[in-house]
Amino acid sequence: MGSEKTGVHTERKQSDYAAFITMHMKMVQSIQSRKAWADPVYHYYDMNAGSGIVNGDDGSPIIFAKQARSLEIRSRALLFEECADSAANLRQNLRDYDSLCQQFSVIEGDHSHTLLPHLKDDICRQPFGLMYFDPNGNVPPFELIRSACKARSMKNVDMLINLAATTVKRARMAFPDKYDDLASTLPSLGKRHVLVRRPLHRHQWTFVLLTNWAKFPAMERRGIYRLDSDCGREAMMRISMTAKEIENVFTGELPL
Numbered sequence: 001m002g003s004e005k006t007g008v009h010t011e012r013k014q015s016d017y018a019a020f021i022t023m024h025m026k027m028v029q030s031i032q033s034r035k036a037w038a039d040p041v042y043h044y045y046d047m048n049a050g051s052g053i054v055n056g057d058d059g060s061p062i063i064f065a066k067q068a069r070s071l072e073i074r075s076r077a078l079l080f081e082e083c084a085d086s087a088a089n090l091r092q093n094l095r096d097y098d099s100l101c102q103q104f105s106v107i108e109g110d111h112s113h114t115l116l117p118h119l120k121d122d123i124c125r126q127p128f129g130l131m132y133f134d135p136n137g138n139v140p141p142f143e144l145i146r147s148a149c150k151a152r153s154m155k156n157v158d159m160l161i162n163l164a165a166t167t168v169k170r171a172r173m174a175f176p177d178k179y180d181d182l183a184s185t186l187p188s189l190g191k192r193h194v195l196v197r198r199p200l201h202r203h204q205w206t207f208v209l210l211t212n213w214a215k216f217p218a219m220e221r222r223g224i225y226r227l228d229s230d231c232g233r234e235a236m237m238r239i240s241m242t243a244k245e246i247e248n249v250f251t252g253e254l255p256l
C-alpha cells in the first residue's frame with residue numbers, strides 16, 4: 001500500500017487530469033511558438049506526486065511524462081513527495097522518461113518547506129506551465145498556494161487543485177476563524193480567474209483551476225466551467241456552501 005489513497009473517484013480524476021494536461025500543454029506550445037518572451041520549456045510542479053504508478057495504473061507524474069513525450073514538448077518537472085518510499089518508487093518509475101527534452105527532479109519532503117526555494121524571481125523569459133495539488137482529500141495548502149502565486153516566475157503558471165469540497169466545508173464549520181468558504185478563498189489566492197468542475201460523489205470531488213488568463217477555455221464535456229457561466233456559478237455554490245446554507249439562500253435566510 002503506497003502513500004496514495006484511492007477511491008471511487010480515482011479513475012475519473014486521472015481521466016480528467018490527462019485530458020486537462022494535454023489541452024494545457026497544447027495551449028502553452030501555441031503561446032511559446034508565437035511569443036519570443038515566453039520561456040520555451042513547459043514548467044510542471046506536481047506538489048503531491050505519489051509513486052507514479054497507483055494500483056498498476058499511471059499516476060499524475062507518469063501521465064504527465066507520457067503526454068509531454070507524445071507532444072514532443074520540452075519540459076522541466078519538479079515532483080514533490082513527502083513519503084520516502086513513494087519518492088524512491090517514483091524515481092524508479094520515471095527512469096525511462098528522463099531525457100534532454102524532459103527533465104524530472106523528485107524532491108523528497110513536505111512541500112510546504114521544499115517548494116519556495118525553487119520559485120525564482122530572477123527570470124529572463126516568462127515561464128508557462130502548471131502547478132498541480134492532489135492532497136489525498138485533505139484541505140489544500142491555501143497559504144502555500146498564496147505564497148507561490150506571488151513569485152514572478154509563477155505569473156503564467158496555472159494552478160490545478162483536486163479537492164474534496166466536503167472536507168473544506170467541515171474544516172470551515174470546525175474552525176471558522178481559520179477557514180473561509182471556497183467562493184471567498186479561491187479568488188483570493190492570487191490568480192485573477194477561477195474555473196470549477198461540477199462536484200462528484202458524496203465527498204464532492206472537484207477540480208479547481210486558478211489562472212491569470214481571462215480567456216482560459218471551459219471544458220464543458222468534462223463538466224469544467226468558467227465562473228461567468230450559469231453552470232460555473234452553480235458548481236461554485238455547491239462546493240462552497242452546505243446544503244443547509246443553500247436552502248437558507250432560497251428561503252431568504254441568508255444573502256446570496
Ligand SMILES: C[S@@+](CC[C@H](N)C(=O)[O-])C[C@H]1O[C@@H](n2cnc3c(N)ncnc32)[C@H](O)[C@@H]1O
Nearest residue numbers: 003004048050059060081082083110111134136
Ligand atoms: C492522492 S496522492 C497523489 C497521487 C498522485 N497525484 C497521482 O495522481 O498518482 C497524495 C500524495 O501526496 C503526498 N503528500 C501529502 N502531503 C504532502 C506534503 N505536505 N508534501 C509532499 N507530499 C505530500 C502523499 O504522500 C501522497 O503520496
